[in-house]
Amino acid sequence: MIEVDGVTKAYGSGKxxxxxxxxxxxTIRKNEFFTLLGPxxxxxxxxxxxxxxxxxxxxxxVTMDGADLLKLPPYxxxxxxxxxxxxxxxxxTVRQNIAFGLEMLGKPRAEITQTVDEMMALVQMTKMAxxxxxxxxxxxxxxxxxxxxxAPKPKVLLLDEPLSALDFKLRKDxxxxxxxxxxxxxxxxxxxxHDQEEALTMSDRIAVMSxxxxxxxxxxxxxxDHPAERFVADFIGDTNFLPAEILSEADGVVQVRLGSxxxxxxxxxxxxxxxxVTLAVRPEHATLGPEAGAxxxxxxxxxxxxxxxxxxxxxxxxxxxxxxRAQNQPDRAxxxxxxxxxxxxxxxxxxxxxxx
Amino acid sequence: xxxxxxxxERRELRTRWLLLTPALIILFIAASGPLLITLIYSFxxxxxxxxxxxxxxxxxxFNVVFQRDIFDDxxxxxxxxxxxxxxxxxxxxxxxxxxxxxxxxxxxxxxxxPANRRDFWMLLIMIPFWTNxxxxxxxxxxxxxxxxxxxxxxxxxxxxxxxxxxxxxxFAIMVGMLYVYLPLMVLPLYASMERLDFSLVEAGYxxxxxxxxxxxxxxxxxxxxxxxxxxILVFVPSxxxxxxxxxxxxxxxxxxxxxxxxxxxxxxxxxxxxALSITLLAIVMVALIFYVKSAGKEEVGHG
Ligand SMILES: Nc1ncnc2c1ncn2[C@@H]1O[C@H](COP(=O)(O)OP(=O)(O)OP(=O)(O)O)[C@@H](O)[C@H]1O
Ligand SMILES: [Mg+2]
Numbered sequence: 001m002i003e004v005d006g007v008t009k010a011y012g013s014g015k016x017x018x019x020x021x022x023x024x025x026x027t028i029r030k031n032e033f034f035t036l037l038g039p040x041x042x043x044x045x046x047x048x049x050x051x052x053x054x055x056x057x058x059x060x061x062v063t064m065d066g067a068d069l070l071k072l073p074p075y076x077x078x079x080x081x082x083x084x085x086x087x088x089x090x091x092x093t094v095r096q097n098i099a100f101g102l103e104m105l106g107k108p109r110a111e112i113t114q115t116v117d118e119m120m121a122l123v124q125m126t127k128m129a130x131x132x133x134x135x136x137x138x139x140x141x142x143x144x145x146x147x148x149x150x151a152p153k154p155k156v157l158l159l160d161e162p163l164s165a166l167d168f169k170l171r172k173d174x175x176x177x178x179x180x181x182x183x184x185x186x187x188x189x190x191x192x193x194h195d196q197e198e199a200l201t202m203s204d205r206i207a208v209m210s211x212x213x214x215x216x217x218x219x220x221x222x223x224x225d226h227p228a229e230r231f232v233a234d235f236i237g238d239t240n241f242l243p244a245e246i247l248s249e250a251d252g253v254v255q256v257r258l259g260s261x262x263x264x265x266x267x268x269x270x271x272x273x274x275x276x277v278t279l280a281v282r283p284e285h286a287t288l289g290p291e292a293g294a295x296x297x298x299x300x301x302x303x304x305x306x307x308x309x310x311x312x313x314x315x316x317x318x319x320x321x322x323x324x325r326a327q328n329q330p331d332r333a334x335x336x337x338x339x340x341x342x343x344x345x346x347x348x349x350x351x352x353x354x355x356x
Numbered sequence: 357x358x359x360x361x362x363x364x365e366r367r368e369l370r371t372r373w374l375l376l377t378p379a380l381i382i383l384f385i386a387a388s389g390p391l392l393i394t395l396i397y398s399f400x401x402x403x404x405x406x407x408x409x410x411x412x413x414x415x416x417x418f419n420v421v422f423q424r425d426i427f428d429d430x431x432x433x434x435x436x437x438x439x440x441x442x443x444x445x446x447x448x449x450x451x452x453x454x455x456x457x458x459x460x461x462x463x464x465x466x467x468x469x470p471a472n473r474r475d476f477w478m479l480l481i482m483i484p485f486w487t488n489x490x491x492x493x494x495x496x497x498x499x500x501x502x503x504x505x506x507x508x509x510x511x512x513x514x515x516x517x518x519x520x521x522x523x524x525x526x527f528a529i530m531v532g533m534l535y536v537y538l539p540l541m542v543l544p545l546y547a548s549m550e551r552l553d554f555s556l557v558e559a560g561y562x563x564x565x566x567x568x569x570x571x572x573x574x575x576x577x578x579x580x581x582x583x584x585x586x587x588i589l590v591f592v593p594s595x596x597x598x599x600x601x602x603x604x605x606x607x608x609x610x611x612x613x614x615x616x617x618x619x620x621x622x623x624x625x626x627x628x629x630x631a632l633s634i635t636l637l638a639i640v641m642v643a644l645i646f647y648v649k650s651a652g653k654e655e656v657g658h659g
Contacts, residue, residue, distance in 0.1 A: 052562060053561070075562075075563075075564045075566055080563065083555055089556060089559070089560075101564055104565045104569060105564050
């Protein structure tokens with residue numbers, strides 16, 4: 001278990017002072033596939049480097065199973081990294097690269113050979129064992145980097161966008177392989193990506209970061225279905241934002257009034273104000289129907305066909321816009337046309353109040 | 357298709373040789389010409405007032421290593437020459453090792469500065485290099501002579517009672533050469549370190565390598581070309597150094613360069629001077645071949 005508590009990392013000083021990490025607190029559980037997700041420059045790599053020991057935080061503590069990690073130099077931490085740039089040793093072969101960590105730990109020769117063979121089989125690189133790392137493809141380098149970090153059997157593996165350089169097909173294969181590895185070896189994975197789909201499919205839990213701070217931590221379903229703030233809702237998936245007013249709150253459900261005057265139950269969020277709030281509704285959670293009896297009346301502006309589904313862009317009467325996504329059925333053209341008066345409906349409890 | 361490609365290849369090769377010919381001719385005249393003259397002179401008889409007599413003789417070569425006793429005509433090793441050879445090789449090796457010990461951290465320091473500061477540090481390394489060799493040597497002399505800076509300071513501090521004799525010793529020659537040739541070590545080392553990907557160093561630390569292990573297993577193998585180039589650039593001119601041993605050794609501690617100069621000057625024995633020059637060249641060649649071979653072999657052992 002890794003506990004990061006109040007970690008801040010400042011670069012520069014005075015006017016140019018800049019917080020790459022801003023009071024980050026997070027607990028990563030044993031055997032967890034934990035993902036750091038966020039836009040470029042939000043501090044993901046910096047947080048990994050703090051855990052690996054390449055960056056000293058300005059303040060805050062990092063402990064592993066209760067022991068202070070910050071006191072240990074990088075080479076004494078039971079943590080291995082798959083670097084964003086692979087960082088394979090160019091003067092060593094594939095086999096020697098994978099053996100490096102084990103040799104440094106002073107393992108006996110026979111054990112090293114056996115483990116390296118296992119690792120090469122695992123990442124399917126046995127045939128290229130004696131190649132120089134400059135003579136293998138990018139995807140193969142990535143697998144060697146992974147094997148090299150896995151070979152010493154660390155307690156925690158840090159992966160910094162390890163799949164970002166791969167093509168779509170290889171990337172999908174590697175995602176499955178990584179997930180399998182993580183479950184089989186029981187190693188805690190801390191995985192960095194800015195690909196939301198990758199994060200949603202692979203993770204046990206996701207931390208969404210922005211501007212050096214963690215905005216929300218939760219399971220993929222939590223994060224997607226119940227984003228706590230506008231940034232998270234916006235960053236992951238498509239979302240409709242609606243102005244709303246909280247009328248009452250009871251038993252973990254709030255009653256809100258929408259712009260159209262309609263009232264419906266929604267999910268509350270800790271720390272939201274009382275009166276005017278923003279409500280998030282995913283496009284696929286809403287349905288398009290006749291104007292009469294709908295929650296939100298409006299005019300259909302645009303129909304965009306996507307193959308698997310169709311997006312209906314609706315101009316609400318209040319002036320906001322709203323997108324409804326409907327799954328396509330074979331050979332059934334949509335019953336509505338651009339310019340039609342339509343109504344939007346979504347079930348109670350689907351809307352999520354945001355903290356803003 | 358293959359035939360066509362082969363003809364074109366052959367034609368290209370011929371053009372390349374044609375284009376190279378002028379350069380090769382100049383290179384041959386400039387490099388081999390003097391060498392050839394030196395070689396011929398080493399097999400002639402010394403003239404009475406310097407110069408040579410066109411009479412074949414192997415005396416010069418004989419005298420490089422052996423000497424006849426003036427009184428009983430017995431054959432013995434030319435101890436004076438051999439000790440100068442030995443001193444030259446020893447001091448050059450020590451200078452090279454010293455240059456690695458001082459140059460490596462220096463180059464590493466510069467290579468790890470922010471990119472926009474490195475030029476400034478390199479400039480500091482280069483400034484002495486652009487200064488006249490004699491002036492630089494006298495500067496070192498000023499530091500270590502008996503009334504010089506180091507002795508004055510040590511005496512003022514009461515650490516020593518009388519000056520330490522440093523000037524006119526082998527130590528002085530080595531310090532002088534080290535100072536003069538250090539930039540030649542820093543430059544190629546820096547060039548290869550600047551290209552070094554420092555994320556590899558981090559990867560080493562990440563995989564449980566201590567500082568020493570990272571230095572030995574990662575940094576050294578990767579900057580080896582620079583290390584070899586720097587060592588050659590320091591060792592070769594050290595072996596033939598003339599000015600520095602002359603000034604710092606005060607004419608008492610001769611090196612090969614001084615011995616050769618002596619034969620062409622006061623000694624009036626040009627053939628011996630020529631034979632010694634060729635010997636110096638031979639030592640350099642043997643040392644280089646040995647060094648490059650052993651360095652190359654280690655690489656194969658790694659791969
Ligand atoms: N050594 C440094 N000096 C100054 N600023 C730095 C330094 N290292 C990182 N930063 C800044 O800290 C911020 C966070 O950087 P970090 O590398 O953690 O981003 P990231 O989330 O990994 O981005 P990406 O997805 O592009 O890899 C960035 O704005 C970056 O410019
Ligand atoms: Mg990054």
